[in-house]
Amino acid sequence: MLEAITLRRELLRDIRRPKTQAWLARRLKVSKTQVHRWERGINKMKWQHFLLLCRARNRGISEAIESVTAGKANQDESPASLIKFLAAGLKTGEIAERLGRSRFTVSRWFSSRAEPDLDDVLAAFIAIKPLLLRPFLHAIVSKTFERDHTTLFHFPQIEVDLTYKYPVIALILRSLELKAYQDADKHTEGYIAAKAGISLSEELAMLKILAEAGLIDFDGYKYRVVNSQLDTRGDFKGTLRIRKYWLERTIQFLDKIESLPNDAIFRSNVFSVSRSTYTEIKDLYLNFFEELRSTIARDQKSAEIVAVLSMNIFDPCEQLKLAPRAVDP
Numbered sequence: 001m002l003e004a005i006t007l008r009r010e011l012l013r014d015i016r017r018p019k020t021q022a023w024l025a026r027r028l029k030v031s032k033t034q035v036h037r038w039e040r041g042i043n044k045m046k047w048q049h050f051l052l053l054c055r056a057r058n059r060g061i062s063e064a065i066e067s068v069t070a071g072k073a074n075q076d077e078s079p080a081s082l083i084k085f086l087a088a089g090l091k092t093g094e095i096a097e098r099l100g101r102s103r104f105t106v107s108r109w110f111s112s113r114a115e116p117d118l119d120d121v122l123a124a125f126i127a128i129k130p131l132l133l134r135p136f137l138h139a140i141v142s143k144t145f146e147r148d149h150t151t152l153f154h155f156p157q158i159e160v161d162l163t164y165k166y167p168v169i170a171l172i173l174r175s176l177e178l179k180a181y182q183d184a185d186k187h188t189e190g191y192i193a194a195k196a197g198i199s200l201s202e203e204l205a206m207l208k209i210l211a212e213a214g215l216i217d218f219d220g221y222k223y224r225v226v227n228s229q230l231d232t233r234g235d236f237k238g239t240l241r242i243r244k245y246w247l248e249r250t251i252q253f254l255d256k257i258e259s260l261p262n263d264a265i266f267r268s269n270v271f272s273v274s275r276s277t278y279t280e281i282k283d284l285y286l287n288f289f290e291e292l293r294s295t296i297a298r299d300q301k302s303a304e305i306v307a308v309l310s311m312n313i314f315d316p317c318e319q320l321k322l323a324p325r326a327v328d329p
Contacts, residue, residue, distance in 0.1 A: 004122040005041045011122075011137070012039050014145040015057050027056045045118040047079040054140055064139035068132040079116040080109040083124045086132070098127040131212045162213055164238030167245035169215075171196045171306060172206050176216065176225050179302035186221045195306060197249070246310045278315075285313050 016024050021039070025032040028049055037043040054061035065077055069085050087095045096106045099120060108114035116124075125133040138146065163169050175181065175195040184191075193203040207223065210216045216223045250266075260266060273281070292309070 004119040004126060007122050007126070008045065008119055009039055009041045010145070010149055011141065012045070012053070014141050015053055015059055019057070024053065024056070028052055047115060047118055047121060050118045051077065059140040061140055064136045067135045067139055068129075079118075079121045080112070082121055083116055084110060086124045086129045090128070095124075095128070099123050131209075135212060161238070162209065162215075164241055166206065166209065167242045168196060168198060168202070169206065169210065171308070172203075172210065173215065173225055174303070174306045176223050177303045178306065179304055181222070182302070184222065187218075187223055243310070243312075246308060247312075249308070250310055282313060285311065 016035075016039075021035040022032050025035045028035075030049070034043065038045045051061055053059075054064075062077065065082060069082070083095070087098075090098075092106050092110070093103050095101075096103045099106070100123070101120070105114065109116050109120075125136060172192055175192050178195070181191065190200055190203070192198075192207070193200045196203070198206075207216070211218060211223075216225055218224075254266070288311075
């Protein structure tokens, strides 16, 4: 788990460089030793010193705050206002617990009797609103920092949880990988909606969620997929939600068509077999998916279509045990 002190060390070095610690000490009117101790993680840094540092190096701290608050936090750029925004809906005790602080300390922040330091603000992003950390950092760090330190603000579990919550995310990511999109000069609103079979409002909402999670980047012209390799096999209920979503999409598709498209395959087979053969068939089923993944991985050509494969095999008798119902003898 990312720690505030680790992030602070890397963040301060990135903002200062290529200037020296002595230069920064003069600009902030502190000792060189203080700067050294900040960057080593020995001493904590006051929020006001951080604001001065960003402005001395022409880093967009105001833009960073605006990017996550949309102007809803106080314009005085106080750390307490920012933390209060990030923790909206949480009680003082909950905030204190997540930040590893006492309720007394947090209460003093919100009553202006004390001020959170830089570590407290970073901890609030990490522990309360991690998805907003990336857009906040994007406005103040260098491109080199983003490229070399992606693991500092990369939250794989959050990305997987998003996929459980919004299964259509997988379809959107794959659509952005298509050659037609890659060859386009710029992003066109509605392209993803058409490819994913969703509304334009859903497209816009999902792109925003994916960008905040760090799964995609926007370069000013088009979106770029940063990470699309999400393993969603670890959570049973989450996996079921994804399977249910695609089954419902399949039903919606079948309800609307009058004849099957040439490139679509829909098959079902009800059979009776021995227990041993049933086990063998399930093994074939699992082996098929392993071979499918290998085939997809070996494909070195440009992606031209997005396809959905949904297969299920089950014993109806087991289904009845899970959901009892009246059955005629």
